[in-house]
Amino acid sequence: MTKAHHPPTGGFRNPWGDDATQGLRSIFKWKVIDRFTRPPARAPDPAPFPVAVPSFPVPRAPLDRLVLTWVGHATFLLQVGGLNLLTDPIWSERASPVQFAGPRRRVAAAVPFAGLPPIDAVLLSHNHYDHLDDRTVRRLAAAHPQARWLVPLGLAPFVRQRGARDALELDWWEETRVGELAIGCTPARHFSSRGLGDRNRTLWCGWSVAAPARQVYFAGDTAYHPEFAAIADRFGPFHAALLPIGAYEPRWFMRSVHMNPEEAVRVYQDLERGRPPIAGRVALMVAMHWGTFQLTDEPLDEPPKRARAAWRGAGFDPNRLWIPTHGESRTI
């Protein structure tokens, strides 16, 4: 595969050539100028979303099953191939460098931290605060010291400095093993930064996790791009695709970093198009990255409505779209 995402000047970039600027000028336009020139977005529904009582197997799921539990936002407990994995874990109250300001959780983490089963691996997609939380990394490293941390290029020092003993960096398309699992690092169209002057110094990615009986894809934080079919060719086909459906307005700013629900359905189509049926494979789309933190301008409850409408519009089997309730588990 090409290394077009490695610019000669260092750091990383999206190789698809059409990135809008999302620098300070764009943030100023979105957060300041637009506030005075456009009608405000409808206030989000203040009613909390329903929260399910978690019902995942403890300590582990059967070898031939995949159990998905949505903790909230992009945090999932994945139980696959007899191992327990977490994606982009955040248990903190705010997705922010400080806990007195920044986006606050609208729904508490739906699995209590102390109720987690033994964690064998943690998958990180990138360094934004809603995906990489300092305090959660420290808590996990202390409570689950045996976990292997799989991170995109440049992020291993961050987790090692917070106590992770076993951290491995991967580039897009690289693969490693954790026990019986083959875990692949996939391209994503996004960016990284946690502060001033660190833009795109570390990589962003998604992950595929393949056990002998089940394969799952976690897209991370990504805009639409042309390589989802290639991801399924290389690492699929998948029994479940965890795709972000929230944080998409305003489009002029977000379209190059986050997909909207219609694009998420298109990604599912890209992943599935032309795949021969395999007995027992259901190819579930699992919606994530919504309903937890108010990061952008669309109402917090809009993404699932639009995802369901786009799914119906595409003519897909309604049983193959799963928009979990916070805390809900499903076994595949």
Ligand code: ZN
């Ligand atoms: Zn992000």
Ligand code: ZN
């Ligand atoms: Zn995000």
